[in-house]
Amino acid sequence: MRRSLLAATAAAAVLAAGAAQADEIRIGVLYPIAGTGAVYGEPAMHGHNMAVDELNAAGGILGKKIVSFARDTKLKPAAASAAAKELITKDGVDVLVGGLSSAVGLAISEVARQEGVVYVATIPKTIKLTTEKRHDHVFRTASHTDFEGDAMAQIVAQLGLKKICDIQLDYAYGHDLAAGIEKGLKRHAPDAEKVLDLRVKLGATDYNAFISQIMGAGCDGVTSGLWGSHFVNFAQQGSPFGLFQQIKYISGGEIASHEIAGKMKGDYPDNVWSNTYELWYHHHDPSHVAFQEALAARSGTGETAMWPVLAYIGVKFIAAAAEKAGSMDADALSGALKGMSISTPVGQRTIDPETHQADTGQFWGPMVRKEGADYRVMDPVTYIPAVIEE
């Protein structure tokens, strides 16, 4: 009974793995497609497919058609690690792209290191990915927690806040962002004092205990990296208590994106300063107009999401590097990505050959009500470049 089962699966798997491969480029894509992370994962998938379709329409990469193999990471490092390994060993992908959540990014990067496959991290922000955990095959096109924390500290200084409560998710991103903010505060607002440190479990839905702690701590500013549905729940539970009237809320985690502002509409609280990689209503780079129109046509709505651009840029980097290297070989690809510079819908992006980190800055600003808009928009929009001035 057991023997026949083993034999049958072995045969099936061998057949599956032996499918056609030589004349196509295989990209392994890892985003969360269900659950808490889907708010960001689904639009990211959209941008990924848009880039792949554009490239295929223009003849693919190195004259070969691009085929994507997508797997759900479930927002968990263990699942992401297993999925990444399977993409490499079973589907035979040439390169890995994606990752959402810093812990997931680190887990995928470890698989890439073991298997010797290039991984382009499009969303994970933990600084460790390009510092202590960097290896020859990992590259990041997203921003990172030191840039983000520094920008948040600049806003703290502008607003003249003195007492800061920090609330972060209890995993790599939250811990590293807290460290980034701390370093930033020393540079930009040395007299601001942190009075409260809170840690929330990833995926948490009940924030009442944290809200009362913040309100009792007497801080005038809150720094945070609660992203996606974490922020939505936090804001909905905090607003009735007047939390956002009492403090200024400075947040990383891209809660200024259309995904969050457009979803929350009237529930979006006052006094929020946040960031985003892209805004459908703000044309920082001339090429953004065409990109946004194409995305709008694809999404069926003029008000387009922010995450597509990240996944889009990741694929474009891979394509440019492959053309430059003339092959999909991991070492050649890695060599080409070092110092690679491409123009994107949000401006020129260059990967540092030493750190493997792209100079990805973000748009920052207050989220305000505006005449004619049925949800909050960022105004004024300020681009804070990926530079840390000591």
Place this chain on the structure above:
Amino acid sequence: MTRPVLAACAAVFLLLALVPLLESNYLIDLFNEIMIYALFALSLNVIIGYSGNVSFGHAAYFAIGGYTMAILLTTYEWSLLPAFAAAVAFSFAASAVVAYFCTRLTDIYFAMLTLAFSMLVWGVAFKWRSMTGGDDGFVGVDVPAFIAERVPFYYFSLVVIGAAVAVLWVICHSAFGRALLAVRENPIRAGFVGINTRLMRWWAFVVAGTFAGIAGSLFAMVHRGMYTESAFWPESATVLIMTLLGGMYSFFGPAIGAASLFLLERLTNEYTEYWPLVLGTILLAILMFLPEGLAGLAQAIRRQILRGR
């Protein structure tokens, strides 16, 4: 050991030894993980099938073995043998302490206490970031160079698991195993016959925990990482379902259950994100139609065929 069983075991072992010849990294990883889960499920069955108690917290010892191995190999740079011995010793010690408390209770109280202890282990893994990596997991385990490659590690894993299963078989079929069955069937009568039922149940728990620790230590090496999910209660539920699916009244049943459930999860993952729905349906089907699991089903079919002859 009866001759057909021995022959079947040897055949399975040989077939598993041939897997690397297929030259598919995917299959090597797949079979490696199946073997690890098979050992995990077999170890749980010592508590469930042999001593007649249901543990909802078996993942704790798997995680203790895994984290010990990961941390000692990587953070403290121990070599393989001492690290492995420590992983076994830690899971032995942890299950010995927990068993001391749990075996004072039976039935639902026993089950709840095992769950409580496993959540404690999860809590430590989650909060002790400097040591375990917390929610990010312990990523990047340094596997010793001589088994760092896929194929040598596969054979290492095969030998360790083969030996562990053989030892488990001997334990379960010794006088100790028979005494456990007596305790399971009728603890009062067993007590009157002169069996120290609590001590027997304590030993069953410790054996189960220790072998789960061995499975966990291999898991940490094959994944080059250890994650808090491995200690969380759904993991305990998964291995429980594996055991039930395979059949708790048969020694090898849980291994079959582990292989089936693991393969099913891998296959459904490729088509749908609704794995929990599939899992729930399977559990429902076992409870209603297959109380003795796949092993029981196989036996019923065999009886049917023999009768038909």
